[in-house]
Amino acid sequence: MMYLFLLVPLLGNAYVLWHIYRILPLPGWLSATICTLLFCTFLCLIAFYAIDAAERLPMQHATALYEVGTSALIVLLYLAMVFLVLDAGRLLRIVPASFLQDSWRGTLFVALLIGGIFLYGNLHYRNKHRQALALTTGKELKRPLRIVLMSDLHLGFHNRRAELARWVDMVNAERPDAILIAGDIIDVSVRPLLEEGSAEEFRRLTAPVYACLGNHEYYATEPRAEQFYADAGIRLLRDEFVYLGSNLCIVGRDDRTNLRRKPLDRIMREVNRERYIILLDHQPYNLEQAENCDVDFQFSGHTHHGQVWPISWITDRLYECAFGMHQRGSTRYYVTSGIGIWGGKFRIGTRSEYVVATIGA
8 A cells, every 4th residue: 555655656657757858948957857856845754754754864864855846746746637637638638748748838827827826825724714614503602612622733744833822822812711622633643843942932822722533643742742642731632522711612533544543432421411512523534423422523534625626626625524513413523724734834725724613603
């Protein structure tokens, strides 16, 4: 399976680099040099994991490998799509063959198109969407509650402390009663968060913070992730629940990466069902479990809604709900595309968001 995972992008690289070599109106040696350099950007991601750069290299070198490698992977996808469309156009005699060989026109067209797409994708990622959510209930509440919900911060080598500080300011401006995070606070390593003192930013949050683990906390070594949560003042819920005030119950599941996590029905045995129950479960699988356990609202992340189109089409088919609101019986769900991102900082056809939920009668 691992070999197949590597084979697909390698074949994609060969296809894209062959087209780039042909389309560039430059001497052969110079075109070959450019193609070699482009291939090296893709190898950066393999090198990052192969040499354990997250722990072994100086921060600036590990960051460069990660950002260049993950960005190159997404750019490769779009270059492959562009050349596939151009090849189809050539076969249909819509695009002249000369446009794809030794062509300044072809080179400028591809460069400007790709540059424009990824400039938009980066700006769109930086613009965080505020998703308002009204949750009504027949259960007794002393007053309406305002909850900020987030997932998939992916803090680490690309989302650094300065970016986290901006998010903290956005959340504090909402004046929430509580802040809930559905996992993947950490990306691939706790090290960047420790070296930058990111825990101090979380401690600036003006409301209590509750969170569950995501799969990336396991990739980042779960005990170190758990310690970071404690240092950051985040109440970690691992197959347990906590009452907030007299009317709200927050249930947090361990991530399904842990094959020994408790079944939801076992966690819910001692929960007071008269309270409004919010379930945090990072990965939105088996949604019927929350319905069967009388959960009022489940909040999940993990999917990123594919992060970039057309991968969003794939996630839509993999999950019962890959993004947005959903309902089963009396249980409501929201699967967020996440405020942060894995890898290259591009959102194309999806969005980075945080959710502001008001719970009332």
